[in-house]
Amino acid sequence: MKIKYYFLSALAACVLVSCGDKMDYKEFKIDDAEYMKKKFERAGGLVTSMYSRLDSDFGNYSNAMLSSATDESVFSTAGNAVESFYNGAWGPTNANSSIWTSCYQGINYCNLFLNEFNNLTFDEYKMDLDYKAEIHQYNNFQFEARFLRAYFYFLLVRQYGDVPFFTSSLDAATTNTLPRTSAEDIFKFIDDECVAIKDTIIKDYTDLGKMALTVSENGRANNLAVLALRARAALYHASPLFNPDNNQELWKKAAQANLDVINACKSRGMALSTDYAGLFLEGSYKDSKALKELIFGNRLYSLNINFETNNFPVGMSGAGAGGKGGNCPSYNLYEAYEAGDVRLAATIAKNGDAWPNVNTQELQTYRGGANGLPTANATPTGFYLKKYVNGGTQISGSSVSTRNDRTWVIFRLAEFYLNYAEAYLNLTDKSGFTMTAANAINTVRNRAGLGNLSDGEATLDACKKERFVEFAFEGQRFFDVRRWKEGSKYFQNIYGLEITKNADGSFTETKKLVGAGLLPNARDWQEKMNLFPIPQSEIMKNPNLTQNPGW
Template sequence: MKQLIFIVTTVFLALLSGCSDDLLDKKPLDRYTDAVVWEDPALIDAFLLSQYAYTPVMINDATTIFSSWEGSPMNRDPRAESNLRYWFGNSAQTFGPGLSIEISDEAKYTSGAWANVVSEKAHGIPSDGGMMEWWENAYYVMRNLNDFIQRVPSSPLSEDIKEIRIAEARFLRAFSYFAMVKRYGGVPLLTEVPQLDSPDELLYPSRNTEQEVWDFILKETEEISKILPEVQDEYGRATSWAALSLYTRAALYAGSVAKYGELAENKLTGIPQELAENYFTKAFNASAKIIEEGPFDLYKADIVENNTNSRIENFKNIFLVKRNIETIFAKQHGGQSFDPGGGTTTWSWDICHAPRPSVWGQGNYQAPYLELIEAFEYIDGRPGKIDREYVESKLWTMDELWAGRDPRFYASIWTNGTPWRDAVASNFGKDTINFHRGLITLDGRTLTSFSQSYNGMPVVGDQAFFHASTGIVNTGFGIMKYLDPTANNMIWLMESRTDYSIFRFAEILLNYAEAAYEINRREEALIAINRIRERAGIPLLNSVNMEQIRNERRVELAFEGHRYWDLRRWREAEEKLTRSFSGIQYVLDFATRKYKVIIHDEIDGDQRPTFPKRSYYFPITKSRIGQNPNLIENPGYN
């Protein structure tokens, strides 16, 4: 490269709150020649820090970053030029982290974002792609990382620091390839920077097989887990435990693809089935190493024995208490928001998901389905599925309707009657969410207009007001996980400062349990699942099956970006994502102040979710094949 386009401001330096002060004291960086960058230790490190920001897929599979209204270095997709969905709506700071939630069976899109996947959810991924793409941005990042890996050995950094920083770059590269292979199957594996005079096989590379990509990720993460330190001087950098966590996740995915997927004749998609046990064993062993040797454990600091409320608060605090014992690797959020004039190291989770009040009177952008609510068991061990006919047959208080569930339900979901600071008072009084949509009068009439009131009581509760006034159908639920009760939701986007857990100890236990079960080590699987259930405060199991392991994963990791990809790797998406989903409507009975519950079985309306078989892999697209004729399209997209 004749010149390195190098945009590093406090945006990227603030990625790690422990960054050295001398980096922040330097003059603003704009454009530097290669000679300057690779001879200055501070600029070399700043370049690597920028690549952490350029790997937004670590944050719930967001696919770009937003650094200014004029664009960012991550706007590589040509469709981004005139479409907010690509360069703003998919960003890690704004709406990108919500897309993997709404494309799954966790929630439906309601409103408020410059991006949604409603069409793809209803019809499958189109042949020209466009949904949660990680291709152009991926290869842009990997070019930068390959350049870094190539140049640092001859840089003025000390030898021990060189080895660690190169290992960090390899970690980011492995994570990028992980994000690609779970989308596209086999992709071109590039580990050097193409030049204008490079041979054609480097300038126009063919796709590697899917197995080769998985094996590359596992080889890389195994090697760098032995190079990276267990604790970095600056919190937020990749550690040996982060590398090993990526290894366990990748090995588990590869095992699932081998066991449940189909191997294409050209081997670009799929893995030979006979290799499944080998990958599951790798996932099991690596998870065991983290569990047995790592400094991590399930967060339990707020639990008071036999006190359910303490377990609710404890589960909330896993995601609110920074640097707690459960966090293996996190993306830090802090400092100034983007508006007005600050950095972009914060994100928008609260404004997107918190109840009202908010600056635009919306929130609740992704509304959880009733089916997810039913996945949470009762605290006495009963299944969580409700008798829908019975529920619709009588009036309920919220305690009667939702009492006695897994404490993780209350920590992950909000609904009518959930306490929330500054919520507008009506039936419940102040600081409690009012989600009713309709009112039954003393003479038995049902009023529905959002503009009406009856004897001083709003016909539509404040939380349902925006959706009712705009004709949007809601499920009756919102996302509580990660919500910061102190966040200021009356300013703008990007005011959330909760850290995002990329890897946490509970996932490792779940990876371990699933892998153990797959290789017939059922007792180990049971022990791991019961550790999670004990922390949650629900009855321990005497035995365990795969359905229970998968459900435990569903409720423990809800809204953390796992569910969509889990259903794909288990090859259950065709069944689980091709169906109608449900929501509820609360209608307030004025006389009793209880609620009639109406269950809507077709809550997505005309946009009924459909997952065609071809969507197990994203399309390579005609556009990319036109640029590189050595690429081959995935099945079903020709």
């Protein structure tokens, strides 16, 4: 695990976006340490480097999203890297993830700041008019660093289980001798850190005097993000993958931690957005309705429109011409939506729909249609992706768009209602909790335009189904099914819809299984896939690093 101490430029093709010049820090190297200690914004450059390691998934696998390794979608082009997750090619020498490297880089940035650049006073600037505001913001950096370090460890434990753990700045030789620390201890560290900083990290980035930000800053960690991390980590810790003995205390802790997020958000006047689709559109980070729900996200700007080009339907005319199909929602996902669910139209484009903002021509996803097979890269499922896709992007013609600003949602309020419901339903003793699972699930359902479930209908299966449709294409499903240890139930049989147009203009729709002549590559599932293999390159460097079972 060789970690180089250098800081990434904030002008890469896809980076964290901060609000205005007040957060515009430069790139510095470790040999500039004394230089960095002399001025506030120089230390801030290291904080930007921490944030630059946050996760997102706008096509991490040769334009495929991780969703296309689940029952959410199928990537339209065969032979894509994402297929390694289910075609037998996945393994230690093809670990298929950059999380190990990026998270340990982020952890090193955090450790470096906390060990070398914390508790500075910048004495030579004490007479500056902005000194008080600047030192106030600087003093919050340590809590941001501790939050981000805990978050990076969460990503690692979620994916690998036991992982090497350290909180000091170490050289490569030392890190390459570290054994794996138990997942139990990693979860404890995350919880302890969140408890320690939840009341000291800044609550509101408008409370910075002259350094205040003009809009709600969900791209930087505040105390709601800390509570959210603690709650999500507690749910994972309580889940079957990490809690094989069904320790009820872990479920109780998870229920309370998620309820704490709900109550804290309510106290700030937050609620579920009335515009579900708007949560995932360009500019959501500054939309007043979206800000009611968004807690924390990876604010990105793209100097290209690749995500739109790769996910627009093929065969479109005008400014939408040239789409590559991309991550095509499965029939499994489509049929999970109930009649009247507004999330369907915000997530999936189906045969007969008009592609938003481009033209009024109906999509023809039937065989032989303008947007269907056998056209190259056409949807193999009968559906195209809408969620996160900016339908107004000009991907061809004389006025091609050059960029899209977007936020990869990491935490939003709806998650914690469903997290709470899941934890509550797993409790054998529910005393002390007045909010029922039905109350929590119905809060999410009502926003989607659906009626209430009764207490008897609000089962664990109902909760899991709600997560499926609520969080589609947000990176949750891949790990939800793994922590439930239900991959063989959900990930082996993936369906699409073969649509043919009849002579009278009607359509015949046939549900087809992956590998049955419609879709590429039948999907394999093995229990070892609940955790990722440790990259073989890391094991070869570290004699004390062991491999995950089965790999």
